[in-house]
Amino acid sequence: MDVPNHVAIIMDGNGRWAQKQGLKRSAGHLEGSKTLEKIAIHAKKMGVKVLSVYAFSTDNFKRDKEEVDYLMDLIIKYFNTKFDKLAKNGIKVVVSGRRNNIREDVKQAIETVEEKTKDNKEAILNICFNYGGQEEIIDGAIRLAQDLNKGLKIDNFKREDFYKYLYHDLPPIDLLIRTGGEYRVSNFMLYQMSYSEFYFTNTYFPDFDKSEFNKAIFTFQNRDRRFGGINDKKSS
Numbered sequence: 001m002d003v004p005n006h007v008a009i010i011m012d013g014n015g016r017w018a019q020k021q022g023l024k025r026s027a028g029h030l031e032g033s034k035t036l037e038k039i040a041i042h043a044k045k046m047g048v049k050v051l052s053v054y055a056f057s058t059d060n061f062k063r064d065k066e067e068v069d070y071l072m073d074l075i076i077k078y079f080n081t082k083f084d085k086l087a088k089n090g091i092k093v094v095v096s097g098r099r100n101n102i103r104e105d106v107k108q109a110i111e112t113v114e115e116k117t118k119d120n121k122e123a124i125l126n127i128c129f130n131y132g133g134q135e136e137i138i139d140g141a142i143r144l145a146q147d148l149n150k151g152l153k154i155d156n157f158k159r160e161d162f163y164k165y166l167y168h169d170l171p172p173i174d175l176l177i178r179t180g181g182e183y184r185v186s187n188f189m190l191y192q193m194s195y196s197e198f199y200f201t202n203t204y205f206p207d208f209d210k211s212e213f214n215k216a217i218f219t220f221q222n223r224d225r226r227f228g229g230i231n232d233k234k235s236s
């Protein structure tokens with residue numbers, strides 16, 4: 001059975017997971033970060049080549065300063081400690097998102113982890129942080145315009161050609177998972193999800209374990225992907 005090449009997860013429900021048990025929202029984010037480590041290693045073992053995760057959106061700055069600060073501190077702590085384990089598992093970490101308006105220490109931690117894991121070849125973990133899907137397309141369009149000014153010819157520009165103007169040149173998303181029970185994409189990887197299969201679960205992200213992940217993969221394997229064509233094998 002085909003394993004999806006690129007899986008993306010909107011890791012939602014951390015806050016509600018914590019509130020349900022009378023804890024502060026931050027406890028949910030901490031637990032979610034532990035879940036992410038487990039899922040990243042498991043996904044690689046299953047044969048997934050690229051795992052993209054939504055860790056902090058450009059719109060998440062609308063939250064209380066206390067929560068935003070906690071999330072900024074958490075990503076630094078995470079990159080400085082837990083990511084050695086990902087590195088040892090052959091996982092290359094890349095971070096997608098805007099860097100101009102984030103704290104200097106967060107920027108440093110991102111650059112260090114990207115540098116430390118850059119030669120890893122087994123799988124890619126793409127962490128979307130201070131990320132917006134529309135922002136990514138706008139930033140790419142600006143870079144394309146700059147290349148045009150330098151003389152780039154675009155008579156034959158195809159949709160595949162735009163990937164190299166995105167934050168990282170990653171393949172299209174095969175399977176998009178959203179935990180936490182909401183049915184929306186919240187400005188996640190809009191360009192890359194044009195033909196993704198969607199999988200929604202009510203499970204809050206901290207509870208999203210290996211068996212939940214496997215269930216999503218199994219569902220994907222039973223979908224009939226047609227990409228606008230007709231699948232002779234499955235239609236009758």
Ligand code: IPE
Nearest residue numbers: 011012013014015016055056
């Ligand atoms: C997702 O969990 C993580 C981030 C957005 C940082 P939430 O914090 O959105 O959790 P809920 O949706 O409020 O439960």
Ligand code: IPE
Nearest residue numbers: 010011012054055056057186
């Ligand atoms: C999406 O979740 C962003 C992340 C998971 C980082 P949100 O909780 O921010 O999305 P909305 O507000 O429910 O659309």
Ligand code: MG
Nearest residue numbers: 012013014180
């Ligand atoms: Mg949420």
